[in-house]
Amino acid sequence: MPYGSRRRSAHIVMADTGWPGCVRSLKGVILDLCGVLYDSGEGDGVAIPGAIEAVKRLKESDLQLRFCTNETQATRKNFVAKLQRLGFDISVSEVFPPAPAAIAVLKQRGLRPHLLVHDGLLPEFDAVDKTNPNCVIVGDAAENFSYQNLNEAFRVLIGLERPVLFSLGQGRYYKETDGLKLDVGVYMKALEYACDLKAEVIGKPSPTFFQSVLNDMGLKPNEALMIGDDLVNDVGGAQYCGMKGVQVRTGKYR
């Protein structure tokens, strides 16, 4: 099949060479969600035409399938419930968002967070000790990114002897039905500058984050393919880990 016709039919842009070799060794696929399977917006958003069927077909194949997202406006449970309402056959254990990974890191390092996140994400941290915080976690807090809330997170950080800032992703902006919206990366940069420090990113494109998904599938990087709409955080991040990465022409693709 000539490249041009494949590109049109699958709506993907190859972001790397060596595709045929990859196809032969391919054992698993990792899909981004927002912009790839659905578009966010009012209510639950809308499924992208063909996406529900594509997930169904992948599940019927002998390929393993996981979903890797930087979504931080809802708990994993509520997020997956939304995907199911949109018509997707996706379960909680198949979906990897940053918040559960962050909770694992907190536990491992004995850290207690001050949270600057969306109200919808707060229940995910219900069981986490947040007294006398010794780190800050920033997520896609949207309307919660008030001057007062950002200043409060700043004061916690600047008051720590060894300030630690975790950012749940590093996106610049995303598209909703009513236009572009600033993403968490913008506020990560704001706090980095204010406190003269470097944040630790949990979520895509962190290699640790991709590796945890590979571990769950029991696959080596060259056996997996990442499909997303973000050239830096999906495609670039996957390639940095040794996976193949392809960019769809939906979502934020321009």
Added chain:
Amino acid sequence: MPYGSRRRSAHIVMADTGWPGCVRSLKGVILDLCGVLYDSGEGDGVAIPGAIEAVKRLKESDLQLRFCTNETQATRKNFVAKLQRLGFDISVSEVFPPAPAAIAVLKQRGLRPHLLVHDGLLPEFDAVDKTNPNCVIVGDAAENFSYQNLNEAFRVLIGLERPVLFSLGQGRYYKETDGLKLDVGVYMKALEYACDLKAEVIGKPSPTFFQSVLNDMGLKPNEALMIGDDLVNDVGGAQYCGMKGVQVRTGKYR
């Protein structure tokens, strides 16, 4: 006089060598305001002990005197009125804040701004054409730095073919009576990252800004001394222009 005793009596830290030579050629002094002459806070804030008398003595000397500030929460007129209420003999023509410099730049380059600034600064831009904006100006907007307002400034910038962002200063934070507050530089960095661009700073430490004060005095850089509490924006900025710079031990000095 030994260095130690001078340091204690004048409460300044020499930030450069060559002081004796500088004193011989000195014809003008530029003073920062907040943290040097007064501390900001509730109401008008408070004059720093000895500062009113120091300004009086400088005015009685044969040195020229100007005031150079990154204050952008009020118009120059209202800001100077506050200083006068605090007891300082300072007039509008002696004070150089970023906003009037920004208005000159807009005029020179035919730019119409979208403003993300403090309500108190808005009247300064009353006579400026703000229709169909082709640049963004960000100042110390404080509580006006809501998610919605920052997102609006971002959408203006990202929608421009040649986006131009002016930042009135680049400070990280400042101290008020009730604690540290995020400054304009933090939001400048946020917009820089969101739009992948570099802001043009108007105010300290911009060499153009310092030069405009020197021009007003008719002095060469080596004939002037800058006194401030910010090592980067006051002292470093002045030294970069060829002036002498000293840091006081009041204000944000730590």
